[in-house]
Amino acid sequence: MIERQKMRLLVNPFRDPEAEFIPLNPAVSAFHRSVDGYAPTPLVMLSGLADELGIARVYLKDESHRFGLGAFKSLGASWALHRLMEDGVTPQVVSTASAGNHGRGLAWAARRSGIKAVVFMSDSTADVRIALIRGEGARVVVVPGSYDDAVEQCAAVSQREGWQVVSDVGYDGYDVIPRWVGEGYGTIIDEVAAQLSESNLAPPNLVVVQGGVGCLASAVLSHTGVLGPRPCTVVVEPEEADCLLSSAATADGSAAPSMGSQVTTMVGLNCRLPSTTAWPVIRQHTDVFLSVSDDEVHGMMDQLATPQHGDPPVASGSSGAAGVAGLAALCLDPEFLLGREAVGLTSETRALVFSTEGPIDAKFLDAP
Numbered sequence: 209m210i211e212r213q214k215m216r217l218l219v220n221p222f223r224d225p226e227a228e229f230i231p232l233n234p235a236v237s238a239f240h241r242s243v244d245g246y247a248p249t250p251l252v253m254l255s256g257l258a259d260e261l262g263i264a265r266v267y268l269k270d271e272s273h274r275f276g277l278g279a280f281k282s283l284g285a286s287w288a289l290h291r292l293m294e295d296g297v298t299p300q301v302v303s304t305a306s307a308g309n310h311g312r313g314l315a316w317a318a319r320r321s322g323i324k325a326v327v328f329m330s331d332s333t334a335d336v337r338i339a340l341i342r343g344e345g346a347r348v349v350v351v352p353g354s355y356d357d358a359v360e361q362c363a364a365v366s367q368r369e370g371w372q373v374v375s376d377v378g379y380d381g382y383d384v385i386p387r388w389v390g391e392g393y394g395t396i397i398d399e400v401a402a403q404l405s406e407s408n409l410a411p412p413n414l415v416v417v418q419g420g421v422g423c424l425a426s427a428v429l430s431h432t433g434v435l436g437p438r439p440c441t442v443v444v445e446p447e448e449a450d451c452l453l454s455s456a457a458t459a460d461g462s463a464a465p466s467m468g469s470q471v472t473t474m475v476g477l478n479c480r481l482p483s484t485t486a487w488p489v490i491r492q493h494t495d496v497f498l499s500v501s502d503d504e505v506h507g508m509m510d511q512l513a514t515p516q517h518g519d520p521p522v523a524s525g526s527s528g529a530a531g532v533a534g535l536a537a538l539c540l541d542p543e544f545l546l547g548r549e550a551v552g553l554t555s556e557t558r559a560l561v562f563s564t565e566g567p568i569d570a571k572f573l574d575a576p
C-alpha cells in the first residue's frame with residue numbers, strides 16, 4: 209500500500225493499441241455554435257516552452273475563454289441538458305454535485321432554459337466558487353465532507369425530491385447523462401482539428417490531458433482519431449487524488465479509489481473515485497498515467513502567466529495547468545524515463561495540452 213501511494217508514474221498495462229475511436233457527433237458542435245456567445249477557444253503555440261522541454265511543439269487549447277465561464281465544463285452540461293430536452297424531458301429542477309466548474313456550467317445552461325438548478329458542493333469549497341454558481345441563479349447546498357460525499361448526497365436528495373441529476377460522473381445505475389456530458393466535450397477536439405488544419409499545422413503525436421473523475425479525458429482520448437494518426441497519450445492527476453492511476457495499478461484494471469490525502473489546490477481534479485462511464489475508455493486509450501504535485505502545478509501556472517521565451521501569456525488555474533505541468537514532468541523529471549520511453553518522446557514530439565480553466569476572477573476573491 210505504501211508503494212502505491214508513492215507511485216507517480218505508471219505505464220498502463222491495460223492499454224489497447226487497437227482501441228476504437230469514437231467519431232465526433234456533428235450535432236454537438238452545431239448545437240454549441242448556435243448558443244449565444246459561442247466562439248472557439250484559442251489554440252496557442254508555446255514554442256518557447258517546447259524548446260525548454262526539448263520537443264518540437266506544444267499546442268495549448270485555452271478553455272478559460274469558454275462562454276465567459278472560465279472553464280470547459282459548460283460544453284458538457286449544456287449538451288446534456290439539450291439532449292434531455294430533445295428526448296422530450298424538460299425537468300423543473302436539475303441538480304449535480306460539483307467542485308465548481310461543472311456546477312457553474314450546469315447553472316448557466318439551466319438558467320438559459322428557464323430551469324432551476326441545485327448544486328451540491330463540499331464544505332471545503334472556496335466561497336468564490338459558490339458565489340459564481342449563485343451568480344448564475346442556482347441554489348447551492350453545502351455538504352459536510354468531500355466532493356464524493358456531495359455526489360452521494362446529490363443522488364439521494366434528488367431521488368427524494370424528483371430532481372433530474374445532470375452529472376458528469378457516472379455511478380452504478382446512472383450512466384446515460386454522463387456519456388452525453390462527455391459527448392459535449394467533443395466540441396473541444398472538433399475545434400482543435402479545424403484550428404490545426406486552418407494553420408496548416410502537423411497533428412499532435414502526444415496528447416496529455418488531466419483527469420478528475422475522467423469524463424474529460426475519456427472524451428478527449430476517444431476522439432483523438434479525428435486529429436490524425438493515433439497519438440500517444442498521457443493522463444495527469446494530482447499526487448494526492450490519483451484514482452485513475454490507482455485503478456490502472458490494480459491487478460484486473462478495475463476502478464479503484466485514490467489512496468492520497470485528497471488535499472490539493474487542484475480542486476477540479478480532487479476525486480476519490482473514477483466515473484464508471486469514463487474509466488473503461490481511459491483504461492483502453494491511455495499509455496501513461498502520472499501525477500503532479502501542487503508545487504509543480506503552481507510553478508507551471510507562474511511560467512504560463514509570465515513566459516520567459518516569447519510565448520504568449522496564458523492565465524491558467526490550478527486544475528487548468530495540471531496537464532501542462534504533467535507534460536513538463538514527463539519531459540524533464542529524471543524519474544520518468546520509463547514514461548518517456550512508453551510515449552516515444554523525442555525532439556519530434558508534438559504535444560497537445562489543455563488549460564481547462566483560468567484563474568478565479570480576482571474581484572470575487574476580494575468579496576466579503
Ligand SMILES: Cc1ncc(COP(=O)(O)O)c(C=O)c1O
Binds near residue numbers: 425476564
Ligand atoms: C478545470 C478542470 N479541469 C479538469 C477537470 C477534470 O474533468 P473530469 O472530472 O471530467 O476528469 C475538471 C473537473 O471538474 C476541472 O474543473
